[in-house]
Amino acid sequence: MERLGTGIGWRPEIADAVERMPGLDWVEAVAENVCPDHLPASLRRLRERGVTVVPHGVSLGLGGGERPDEGRLKALAERAQALGSPLVTEHIAFVRAGGPLTASDRIEAGHLLPVPRTRDALDVLCENIRIAQNALPVPLxxxxxxxxxxxxxxxxxEGQFLYELADRTGVGLLIDVAxxxxxxxxxxxxxxxxLSxxxxxxxxxxxxxxxxxRDGVW
Structure with missing residues (x-):
């Protein structure tokens, strides 16, 4: 996988400050907040300077029981292509539940929810990641x-779960130490x-x- 160097999360609210940062190799932008047909001027200027832009998805729900939505995968692929990105990233999480295959209405959590670290859940996650990998034009x-x-x-x-996930699918790992x-x-x-x-x-x-x-919870 391509070496990225030193980067920072790009957000519209801090776009001007990010553009002024020296020694910036790349930025990470929330994929769902970027329209591929109307890229933010700040991201266009960064790209013209040779700064890499990585789309960071938050809505695929790869850890959910349903297969990844084709429309969401297509949208993520379009952003990667529009930005000339060397990879895209997402989360090991589920973000919705319910729907046609259940007795409940679909519910959007509005939050990244943890995947059970069980063999069965790992099987589902691996299959969903393979589907996403096949649909995306760049590594995930x-x-x-x-x-x-x-x-x-x-x-x-957590370490065992991540190791087996990467070993079985070849997916890259974005490790958040926080x-x-x-x-x-x-x-x-x-x-x-x-980490070990x-x-x-x-x-x-x-x-x-x-x-x-706060109150013993981070």
Whole structure:
């Protein structure tokens, strides 16, 4: 996978500040906030300077029980092509439930929800990622999320889950170290152990961010 260098998350609210940053190799833009037919002027200027733009999706729901929506995959592919991106990223999460195959109306969570770290859930996630990989024009990398809860009956540690996911699908890993810390605070998981279990050859890039603790929850 292409070496990206040093980057930052691009958002419209901080676009001017991002453009003024020296030594910037690439930026990450939320895919759903970018229209491929009308790219923001700031992103166009960055691209003209040789700054790489990576679309970062938040709505595929690759960890859900349904197969990835073809329309959402097409939209993500269009953004990658419009931006000339070397890869796209998404999350190891589900974001909706219910729908025609269930007894419930479809519900959009509006949040990234954790996938149970079980063998069955891993099988579903792997198949959904393979479908996404086949539909996208560039490689896919997926990010570990911050979880406020753990599912009962989990069979794998976070590191084991990520290792098997990458090993079985060839997907890249976007590792958010702040999310590993969050899971340490909220659930007592060992971030050093998770990092030691990761296949470094699958690493696409790393998120370094922050947060705060409130009432014992990060």
């Amino acid at each position: 990398a997926v990010e570990n999320i911050a979880a406020l809860l753990a599912w009962p009956g989990e069979e794998l540690t 999310n590993l810390h969050t899971n340490h605070v909220n659930q007592g998981e060992d971030p050093a152990e998770a 279990e990761l296949p470094l050859e699958a690493l696409a890039y790393v998120h370094v961010a922050g947060g705060f603790e």
